[in-house]
Amino acid sequence: MKQSVKLVAGNWKMNGLGASLGEAEALAKALQEQAAACRVALCPPATLIERMGRVLTGTSVELGGQDCHAEASGAFTGSVSADMLVDAGAALVILGHSERRAGFGETDADVAAKVEAALTAGLDPIICIGETLAEREAGLAVEVVSRQVAGSLPVSLSGKAFAVAYEPVWAIGTGLTPTLEQIEEVHAAVRAAMVARLGEGGRVAPILYGGSVKPSNAAEILGVAEVGGALVGGASLKAGDFLGIIRAA
Ligand code: PGA
Numbered sequence: 001m002k003q004s005v006k007l008v009a010g011n012w013k014m015n016g017l018g019a020s021l022g023e024a025e026a027l028a029k030a031l032q033e034q035a036a037a038c039r040v041a042l043c044p045p046a047t048l049i050e051r052m053g054r055v056l057t058g059t060s061v062e063l064g065g066q067d068c069h070a071e072a073s074g075a076f077t078g079s080v081s082a083d084m085l086v087d088a089g090a091a092l093v094i095l096g097h098s099e100r101r102a103g104f105g106e107t108d109a110d111v112a113a114k115v116e117a118a119l120t121a122g123l124d125p126i127i128c129i130g131e132t133l134a135e136r137e138a139g140l141a142v143e144v145v146s147r148q149v150a151g152s153l154p155v156s157l158s159g160k161a162f163a164v165a166y167e168p169v170w171a172i173g174t175g176l177t178p179t180l181e182q183i184e185e186v187h188a189a190v191r192a193a194m195v196a197r198l199g200e201g202g203r204v205a206p207i208l209y210g211g212s213v214k215p216s217n218a219a220e221i222l223g224v225a226e227v228g229g230a231l232v233g234g235a236s237l238k239a240g241d242f243l244g245i246i247r248a249a
Helices: 018-033 046-056 082-088 098-104 108-121 133-137 141-152 180-202 215-222 239-246
Strands: 007-011 039-043 061-065 092-095 124-129 163-166 207-210 229-232
Touching (some): 007 163, 092 108, 108 141, 141 180, 163 180, 180 207, 215 239
Parallel strands (some): 007 039, 007 229, 061 092
């Protein structure tokens, strides 16, 4: 089976007000002038999804959420369901980001339940995994991500459009990145764990790298075997920086 098209997704995290929509507009305009060689998505905070959708209508840039609740509706104050993301115009959703695992206590089982909800709603999930610095230093990176794949990917993903994002926790927002050899080693292990979990259905979905990706390191990272795109935080906030990464894919 051939590897699916690369995906470069921007995760705005808790950044962005209405005034930031100009960045999305500038990005879409640049990609209209010269099309991207990859799939491109922006994942703004929930409050901006619908407004950004209006800016991106008719363009090649897709929209995503940053999280969703596992339940379809109900008494879950402050939460957003997968159906609500779809209703607002999203086509994708980031799930299990390390900031949610660490800050909100999300477990692999919680992430798997959210993935099921996303699939039911018709969203393409981007499922995040990655080791902490302590785990990396203890030589446990491969073991940790393999366990996260087994626990966070429900078997119902087989045959569906989705992506896995390998984001070493210590590389997120720090300017630090693993060596290319370390990225290659982990991505190969993630692929093996996906195939062990999903069978042939685990061979196609792209495995994104995330953690301090910027225009200056994107080409070399995106050139590593089994790197099927990038999940970009800080460098996705400015159209020019994000475009530099997209052009490297
Ligand atoms: P960063 O964040 O690019 O700012 O390191 C990546 C992420 O958390 O997805």
